[in-house]
Amino acid sequence: MTDAYFYLFNIGMLPIQVLIVGVMYPLLLNAERLSRRGIRRIQWITPSLSIVLILGGAAFLALNGRLHLGLLPLVGLAVVNAFVQSLLWFRGVTAEASGNPRWNAAIALPANALATVTLLFPFKQPEVIVAVMVGALVVGNLLLLYFASRAKIGAEVIAAAPDSTTRGGGVYWFFTKATVGYVGLTVLQSLAVILPPSTLTLLNVGGKIVGSIAATFVNAVMPVIIHHQTESMEPSKRFLRGLVGALIGISAIAVVGASVFDSSLLLPAICVGLWVVASTSAAIAQRMSFRFLPPNASRITIVAVPIVVLLALGSSLTPGFQLVVLLCAYAAVDGTTAALLLFTLRDRLMYWVLAATCAVLAAIWIGALLGAT
Incomplete structure (x- = not known):
């Protein structure tokens, strides 16, 4: 229901x-x-x-x-x-x-x-x-x-x-990027239907946590920093670094609390914490790219998202496919998007932070698949 x-x-x-x-x-x-x-x-x-x-x-x-x-x-x-x-x-x-x-x-x-x-x-x-x-x-x-x-x-x-x-083709670039990204997320959500009942609900609870944090800290602040008259991306970069630092600390505390409450929640909590960092970074990086990069810069993320989705589809055919794998896939979509855009925007520090986030997600993903074989 x-x-x-x-x-x-x-x-x-x-x-x-x-x-x-x-x-x-x-x-x-x-x-x-x-x-x-x-x-x-x-x-x-x-x-x-x-x-x-x-x-x-x-x-x-x-x-x-x-x-x-x-x-x-x-x-x-x-x-x-x-x-x-x-x-x-x-x-x-x-x-x-x-x-x-x-x-x-x-x-x-x-x-x-x-x-x-x-x-x-x-x-x-x-x-x-x-x-x-x-x-x-x-x-x-x-x-x-x-x-x-x-x-x-x-x-x-x-x-x-x-x-x-x-x-200049902007409509087509942005439409392709958005379609590939959101259709990919819909495919990931559809994979939850093949898992035991309530998995889709648990996945969406994690998604609501991530979405609410992004909406609170990004939607309410970034339009003031980035709008159609903004001339510099430096305020956005400073905001991104401060916010990600705070979210890493908050996520670490939440992971400890979840593991104390129920040890089985440790891995899902880590995945959601990484997803929060990745999603927030992607939201800010995309707004910066909308304003300061040409529309065809979208091509750098158009290929990355289908790769993650295809890996998730392949994982769904294995015995180790579970909620943690889907959480990693969702977070990886945002993480790779953020990392690629931040590299193009020349924010090397945050690029490496997001690259490390993706590496941890990949390790958890592989570990979950191998742990069930």
Whole structure:
């Protein structure tokens, strides 16, 4: 049940991540600007694709015996939530490109707050609990979208966009990069379906931890440091070094605490800690590259992500395939992306930090596979 929720939610986020975050946002920062017409196309194509993908994801779950008739209301609510969420993300990301991080940083706050309140009600059927929770997400997103629309969030950025896009291939580079990256992550998540029940839930709990940290420290700060008028990357480099240093210390404490609580959590906790460092670094490095590198610099990460995904697919055919391997794969996608971009951005210190992170992840990955043979 929770596996179905997490899977459908993430499937619905895929067009948002590819088109809004992966294409529109970098082209609002880059010297090669996206046209007003292109922005409007993304505004309506994104929610339409979200609906199509959720319906396809529901069919995939049904074919694997993970979706029964009692979960059909969940599918319907997931479709509505994805549609509203897409429109909300469009406004938040558009404002973020102009240096206003408030709306995007708080994008999930009303929805998650209402969803948490629903857990206080004594519903007995698990299907009802999840359906009510997703319904609360819909209400929270609708409320925030209403206020964002009233405030005309993002309207100034759209009005200031050029009539036509400079023909430098930026749309295609960023679209390819985003598609390869997020589709690769979707493939990794789909691999969790073949593992024992609840694995997908545990994987998503780790993902939520990583995502919340990245959203808190990156989405709320980086738009102020990097926006379409930023001229220097030095403040971003200083912020990255300070944040990674703090996250390494916090992750080390969390790993010790998890291992004391339950020794079986040691390796997963280490993987999540490394994933936090890798994901945060990748988020900052990508924003720097959007502003200071040409769009074709995306090619350096387009090849790396499929390699990690293919290694994970190969690992799924072995007896040692388990949650830890998937956690390593997720973290490795972010780690390799961050390392390659930081090398191109000439930040050698942080490049070596991320290279070392990837090396540790590779060692844990191989050890997990060999330990079960």
